[in-house]
Amino acid sequence: VFDELYRSGKVELELVPQGNLVERIRAGGSGIGAFFTPTGYGTPIADGKETRVIDGRGYVLEYPIKADFALIKAYKGDRWGNLVFRKTARNFGPVMATAAKVTVAQVEEVVPLGSLDPETIVTPGAFVNRVVAVGLGAQ
Structure with a gap:
């Protein structure tokens, strides 16, 4: 087609x-x-x-590329959208979050506010609109 x-x-x-x-x-x-x-x-x-x-x-x-939506995968995130990535998810996820009007992050685990080490946060919550927990091993 x-x-x-x-x-x-x-x-x-x-x-x-x-x-x-x-x-x-x-x-x-x-x-x-x-x-x-x-x-x-x-x-x-x-x-x-x-x-x-x-x-x-x-x-x-x-010329730049912008998106209406970015669907990204992260390792962990809090309810404010602060994200920690693992392995290759770190390659495009963080930059896509900044270039999209709406970013939805799929995370293995939503952790309590304040439990993420600030030095490990790659994408701050200001760039994330929704966090969806899928659990470990979810497909």
């Missing part, structure tokens, strides 16, 4: 290197209007995008 929709021009596909993807999301959450990156310069990824040479090095202009 996707192939047919893509070939007919009804849907668009954009290939984005993983580093550029996370940086675009981070820019969206930080209020950055656009940024230049050397990744993709001189490749098909740069086709149709503004490019510049700065200090002898080529760059591609990338």
